[in-house]
Amino acid sequence: MEKAAAPQSFRFYDLVMAAFVTILLLSNLIGAAKPAAVTLPFVGDWSFGAGVLFFPVSYIVGDVLTEVYGYARTRRVIWTGFAALLFMAFMAWVVVALPPADGWPGQEAYEFVFGNSWRIVLASIVAFWAGEFANSFVMAKMKVWTAGKHLWTRTIGSTVVGQGLDSLIFYPLAFWGLAGWPVELIWQVVLSQWAIKTAWEALLTPVTYLVVNRLKRAEGVDVFDTDTDFSPFAKAGS
Template sequence: MTAATDSSPHLSRIDGLTGARRHFRYFDYVMAAFVAILLLSNLIGASKLANLGGVTFGAGILFFPVSYVIGDVLTEVYGYANARRCVWAGFFAMIFMAFMSFVVVAMPPDSGWTGQAAYEAVFGSTWRIVLASLTAFWAGEFVNSFVLAKMKLMTGGKHLWLRTIGSTVVGQAADSALFYPIAFLGTWTHEQVLTVMVTNWGMKVLWEAVLTPVTYVVVNWLKSREGVEVFDDNLDFSPFAKAKSV
């Protein structure tokens, strides 16, 4: 074992390559939570517009940022390589969800079933929405994880709040900058796209900041159980790095 880290004196420091090959006690549970919240926030929350205090927003925004919090936890506790596995798992799960929704919605309804219109309204999505969701998620999550991992190296593992909020600022900016133009440009005015894009980005970053105490609790609990501190030294940060090289 190597020397303890600056940020966690009771934990042993390991590099990202070692972390990628290590068996962790709770990694599978965190990955399952990440994918589940990602799918549910897109499936259940994305179809409803809510209004609180005169501000209209997609209801999914209340829960989708939680996937970014878990993404922060994955990178902080288990390293970029393991977070990369989770992003790809979530990406392919979203592809399957979109495919399944398309097939089920397109199937001819039974003559006695009267819920087709409501079903299409909830589960039907245009190809632009699907493409926007997949592209924005993939890019935003990888940017978020990359920035957090690099900031951890730069800060020596200190100032977790700065790393989580800073990575979310950049990651959510990439997410919003891709999603809204791809999904709505040409359907909405440029002003509407820009307004919703900036508003939702701000709300997501604020939500991340509010959840910072929760992030600290979860990160500290997981690190104490796993017994190591992962720093992504000498790691290939390409999203397409093969498993054997991570």
């Protein structure tokens, strides 16, 4: 099995990229702006962002990408997701701004659902960019440090860093000072997001192992980023 240079084409790389971008767009479009709440024993009502139920899957897919294909190819996927988020934001702005047909009753609801403010859009894009690159960087570095052993340590460790950074950027930047989002709620949601995302990663570790091992066998590759340029802006192949 190859340990350094990866082949130039893969059977499943594009499919994994498509899964990553799909999960990213849907979790941002559907769940990012809604705070949900559950009642916990001995704690009472506890708030969390609704998107947390599905968004962490994008980080798991990101872990799989970095583990199998390496940081450089994951960087391409992250930039693809970044471009997709920008286009989604632009499309939402255009469609919401278009005047509705006479008699159509859904404009107000449409604006409420899809008319996110520039703050939410900016926060989502910045948090995604920073969190995903941090996650992939930690994942790749830990793989070299551990000589490819103990996959669970780097999947969870990279999630602690990446998801923590994502939550820490997104919620304060998007909702600080807005009605309905007191400071206490913001920090509660930040901590909830961080804890739940990390717990999701730990819970799905067996699935990550299964997918990673099958992809490595199918692709015949196991990339170690010993000489990789880790700049997010490095050109492809670096």
